[in-house]
Amino acid sequence: MRSAAEHLAQVLVVVPPPAFEVVPLAEALGAVCATDVHAAVALPPFDNSAMDGYAVRAADVAVATEGAPVGLAVTGESAAGHPWDGSVGPGQAVRIMTGAPVPVGADAVIPQERVAATDGTVLVDAPAPLGAYVRRRGEDAGEGDLVVPAGTLLGARHLAAAASSGVARVMVTRAPRVAYLVTGDELVAPGGSLGPGQIFESNAVYLEAALRALGAVPVALGAVGDSPGDVLAAVAAADADLVVTTGGASVGAHDPVKAGLAPAGVDFVEVAIQPGKPQGLGTVSGMPVICLPGNPVAVAVCVEVFVGPAVRAMRGVPEPAWVPMRALEGWRCPPGREQVMPVVTAAAGVRPATAGGSGSHLAARLAAADGLARVRADLDEVAAGDIVAVRRFTA
Known part of the structure; x- marks a missing residue:
């Protein structure tokens, strides 16, 4: 009898390595980043204001006090997407909005709440430290800096970071296509009427959801009756990276999966695990196939212990710890x-x-x-x- 660890090792030998593709950011959510993502530009790409206020020269307001404010002439305005194309000279200020480029000559921003503005003039009653409220070019990331490392499971925040850095497409691990097949003449679709000896089918519902949760693309092969020929035909025609079957893999007189797939290259073994003792593993025309027992709890356990690691291996995702x-x-x-x-x-x-x-x-x-x-x-x-x-x- 094969141990669960030995069987898992054999499963990981059979499944293919990760495959890669380049996709737009809009299609990358939930995928695994296959290569490091580096900033295409400095972030931010220019010095900009952290506040709505006035861009000034710190030296001009160094002596400003509440009792003796310094008056500055407002010579222009810098807004996001509409920068001031002039420069700030001695005794001057430029109205500036959050995110707008800091004009040439200015080296500090004073929030609008701290000044008194009149028509064409602004009164400043306190010094502004050099660099106050200025976001420096590249302070978040320099051009070429690592933004998202390879192996990251891409969430919304990773995609936003890549986009902010000027990256439009990323290389990701392609989600594996995993086909699933359920067998049994006794199975009835949920919502139907049960006849003598029949039960409602749940494994297909479980596998569709479980495979999707694992990051695979589920491919339903439908329910196949107790016909070995039909089982083999369905598996051989599957357009997938892996096929998972449930049921018909034990030593009973009517085990169509074993009868249909054993001659085609699948080994049926006993694994020292409970539940989930009868298992099948191999390839059919080069297609990896994992055969699970049919009882629902055994299917759930074997998906966690064997199928989940196989999918994660094909995605390049590390195995969660026990x-x-x-x-x-x-x-x-x-x-x-x-x-x-x-x-x-x-x-x-x-x-x-x-x-x-x-x-x-x-x-x-x-x-x-x-x-x-x-x-x-x-x-x-x-x-x-x-x-x-x-x-x-x-x-």
């Missing part, structure tokens, strides 16, 4: 298999999300969990107070 947390109550574990238990996390520790433990059929109760706890295969019990490895759901 952190040690204290068990607030005890539970039993299957001997010889690593247990992955749906849990509810709190500041003090974690507890099982349901009284049913990690049973792979407890689909409705999975919603009560907000994370997973991993218990080593050599343990058959977790006692209250024990430390387990925990991670919140990533999908």
Whole structure:
């Protein structure tokens, strides 16, 4: 039996490395930056005012006091996008707006609240330190400075920083296309009517949402009945970087995924994990394929433990850490298999999300969990107070 760590290592061997593309900033949200982004220009690109007020020469108002204000002649105005094209000489001031270029000759800005303005003149009753309220060219970033490092998951603030620096397009890791296939003659679409022995299908709903949350582009292959030929045909025709199947991968008499894909190049193995023991991994005509069990909780666990890392590897995203947390109550574990238990996390520790433990059929109760706890295969019990490895759901 293969350990979960060994199986994950094999999964990461099968999936392709990241692929890259250059996209406009408007299309880059949520993508991973593939190369460092450097400022195309200095930021800000010119000295500009941090306040609405008057651009002055600091030397002209150095002796200004409340009792003896200094009068300056207002010779022009500098507004954002409409700079004053003259210069500020001795005894002069220029009306200036926030963000407007500081005129030649001026070396300080006095906020308008601190002056008394009359027609063509401004009275200043206190000195203005050199550089007061002036944003210097390049004080945020110099031309060529690193603005967004490679590997950054691009959010709105990163895109704004790139845009402010004059960058219009970025190279990103292309979101992988992950196709998914669900099998089972017993499956009925939600909202339909159940016949004898039938159940509502939930794995497709889960995989569509989970893959999207992981940053992949989900590709639905639809529901395939218990026909090995149909399974193989659907997988072989998939336009994707990876195919994930659910169900039909065990040792039953009607396991169409195993029957259809094993001859085509997928190895079906037992993994020492609970839930999720029956697994398949390989390629079909060069297409990587991960075959998961069909029970919904097993699917959720295996997506977190195997499919999520595969998608992150294809995106160039680091794996989130599992952190040690204290068990607030005890539970039993299957001997010889690593247990992955749906849990509810709190500041003090974690507890099982349901009284049913990690049973792979407890689909409705999975919603009560907000994370997973991993218990080593050599343990058959977790006692209250024990430390387990925990991670919140990533999908």
